[in-house]
Amino acid sequence: MNEVRVLLSRLVGLPLVTLKIGEHSSLSLTFGPNESNSDKEAQTACLGTWYEDWKIFDQDGKLLLARASAVAAPNINFGAYEDIEMFNGKVRLRLSLGHYVEFADRRMNDDIFYAFLPDHVFVGYAAKSGWRYGPSGRPWTGGKPI
Secondary structure: OHHHHHHHHHHOOOEEEEEEEOHHHOEEEEEOOOOOOOOOHHHOEEEEEOOOOEEEEOOOOOEEEEHHHOOOOOOOOOOEEEEEEEEOOEEEEEEOOOOEEEEOOOOOOOOOEEEEEOOOEEEEEEOOOEEEEEEOOOOOOOOEEO
16 A cells, blocks of 8 residues: 555645546546646546546545535545555555545446546556556556556
8 A cells, every 4th residue: 555655645734626427427527737838737637437436525524425425526625645545455545634545446447536647657446356456558468466
């Protein structure tokens, strides 16, 4: 888990600029600079899941949004990326204003969490294979275990 934290440490302090609920209730969180500049894409990261097993909680642990109730992204300031951890078998993203996002591990073989980081780095987690990383700018060969 420490290696994952190191890989994602460059995101600390980057604000959540987009929260998108997609097909099959997937969730995509984009972190990056708010201002428009020519290097914005190089500083942007996209984290989330292709599946529906996610929940967003407030700082008191109250459920704010879950895939079952998700039809549109809420207009809430979630703050910036703060940390990532494993909690009771779930991937948990901590945000600077106390909110957190949990990704469950019901799918054994598929990634339940992904992170597309600057510099074309991919980090993924699947319950069966654990954490792995590799380049995102070319065909995926399974990555290296972390």
